[in-house]
Amino acid sequence: MKKIFALLLISILVFTGCSIKDNGFTRDLLIKNQTVKAKEVASTSSDTSSSDTSSDTVKREKLVFAIGEWAPYVSETIDNQGFTTEIVKKAFDEVNIDTEFKFYTWAKTLKEVNSHNSFATFPWSFNKDRAKDFLFTDPITVSETKLMYLDGGNAPKDYTDIKSLKKYKIGGVKDYSYVSLFDKENIEIDISLKEDEAIKKLYNKRIDLLPASPLVAHDFITKTYPNEIEKFKFLKTPIESLDMGLLVDKNYPNAKEYIQKFNEGLAKLKATGDYDKILQKHGYGFLVADKSSVDVSSTYASIDPITITTGEYAPFVSESLLNQGFTSEIIKRAFELTNVKVDFKFYAWAKAKAEIENKNAFGSYPWSITDERKAKYAFTDPIVSSTSSFFYLKSNKNIPSGLDFTTFKDLKKYKIGGVKNFFYVDPLEKAGIKADLADKESDSMNKLINGRIDLYPGDVLTSLDLMKSDFKDQIDNIDWFKTPFSTTNYAIMISKDYPNNEEYIKRFNEGLAMMKKSGEFQQILDKHGYGFLGK
Structure with a gap:
């Protein structure tokens, strides 16, 4: 009887629909109503008492990425397309965003991102030229570049500065970041178009030294010279150490929001230990950061996240700099160590100051500590x-x-x-x-x-x-x-009336002290080229 009633109901709806003006909206609405009714009928005709589970689920967003061959960081031929690819995928999974990875030449990846056919490309290092057109995420990993040589070849035991390498034949790859380091010292290098070509030149003794990522070089050498791996050595002192992250066109729709979501997802991976597990699974557990000061945040109770305002004041802070400048990186890390989440917002300086006066933000940085300001505001310990x-x-x-x-x-x-x-x-x-x-x-x-x-x-x-x-x-x-x-001592300036400001200031000061004790503070200054400020 129920089934007969259902068929009659659907027939009435169909015939009623024929007399309605076909204006698209009413037609779609009618079809939707028929579908709903059909589901209801199917539910009532079922012998089970379970509820209808066929309702539509929320569709997740999907972002497309343009990447190239740079094993073992990323490659079509390795597990999960490389450990950086797996990290990116899992980080976006954490914030309910799907990912699709497409492989191109590296030059083509930039065109795909510029044209907005792809959201981002990775892994790329930060530099000021790229910062003119692109935004950067938090680092996925670090790539260290060292000088590779052949055992028994013409190479120094180590070196103190690039100038001391003038007497050696040095190779390199076109457009790689280290090329400019040698150009500044007027050292001519033998340029190759690809890394494997440069390594072959070293093997054939056409060059004495080759700047290379030990991970990338080892991957190629293992495949190409499996019986001669021990011939390839590296000088101890690195040429450079680069943070590698996602490169996003500044004009991509909602770029900053997606970057913030990725950074949140990456932070979750690190907090749960999944980030370390990915590295270990791929055989690169040694890339896991020193945990001497990482886990102390668990000893601090959770507390409300805060907003900190700032403005353009390069090289201390700028939206166009690596990690938004060295003071931004120090502040973020000091609060991270004491279990405080921070959101940075850029304004004109007058607006940045007004935001803390109106208590829309916890504080603003970097401000110089003066007697006049101390009468009105609270300050953290000096950052630099x-x-x-x-x-x-x-x-x-x-x-x-x-x-x-x-x-x-x-x-x-x-x-x-x-x-x-x-x-x-x-x-x-x-x-x-x-x-x-x-x-x-x-x-x-x-x-x-x-x-x-x-x-x-x-x-x-x-x-x-x-x-x-x-x-x-x-x-x-x-x-x-x-x-x-x-x-001038630069610090975070805070409204004296901000709720719980003493606890936030205490946590920042403790986090900053931890960083200085562990050497992490000096490492950040060194990375940005201002190591002399910490000595």
Whole structure:
């Protein structure tokens, strides 16, 4: 009886549908209703009491990746297409995103990403040229480059700097990151188009040394020279150590959101130990990071995540730098060690400051610690220190050779520039100097170059970075006073009214102390090229 009723109901619906105007929407709605009714009928006609399990599930997003051959990191011919591929897949699985991997030549992978046919390519290292067009995720792994040589060949026991290698015949692969290191020292290298070609040159003694990833080289040597593996040796000192991650076009839709999801998934893999298991399964357990300070976060109770604001202040912090600059990496790691999740947001500096005043964010960095600010804000322990000085044009006839100063009052006769809201503005005013202030450092530096000011006050590191990026043609014409007008301690600045701020500050300070004790703090500075700041 139930089945007869079901057939009558469906027939009525079909005939009713014929009299309705066929406008697409009503037709689709009718079909959907028929399907629902049919499911209901099937359910009532069933002899079981189980509920209907045929309802649609939420469809997961899928991202496409363009990758190439670089065994053992990634390859079509190895287990799970390489350990980095498996890590990427599992990290996105953690955040409910499906993945598809397509293999191309490496040049083609970049075109696929640029055209948005693919979301990302990997594993790629960070550099400033790539940062102009691409965003980077947290590192998947680290690739160390060492100098490979043949046992008994013409090679040093080790080396102290690249200059000392001038007397050797050195090979290399086109467009690899280390090529620029040799170019800077005017060392000519024998370029090959592919890594296997370069290794064959070394084997045939056409070159003495070859910069290579030990993992990649070993994979090729094992396949090509299985009985002569022991002939290939590496010098102890690495040429470079590079973080390898996903490379994403800046204009890919929702790029930053996907990157954040990947970083979250990767962090979960590491927290659960699955990351280490993948490396060990592929035979690369030795790549697992030193755990001397990693597991201490379990001793800290969970606490609400926090937002920290910042702005463009290269090389300390910038969206276009590796891991958003060395101070960002230090802060993230210090909080990670004490079980605090951090989200960084970039704004104009005035907005970054306003966000903490309105308690929309826990803190902002890097801000210099001054007595005036300490009266209003709380600060963490200093992250790093740097010096500030006055920059001038060597060609400026108003500036006598060897000019220096003792107090700001000594500089009253000169036109001095600067940036609004920077810490030196008040001391200059107290000395009776009204500075010509700009909205940002590049504008003030531009005034210096165009002769509108005589002196530009700036952090030495930041100013040098600015000159290299925006004023290359003027570098030789710019100098600065040997006497700094300030040694600045940079820290996180926090509203004194932020909830539980003392606990967050305590955790950061403890995490920072752990990093310094373990050597991880110095490693981060070294990696970014500012190791001298920690010594």
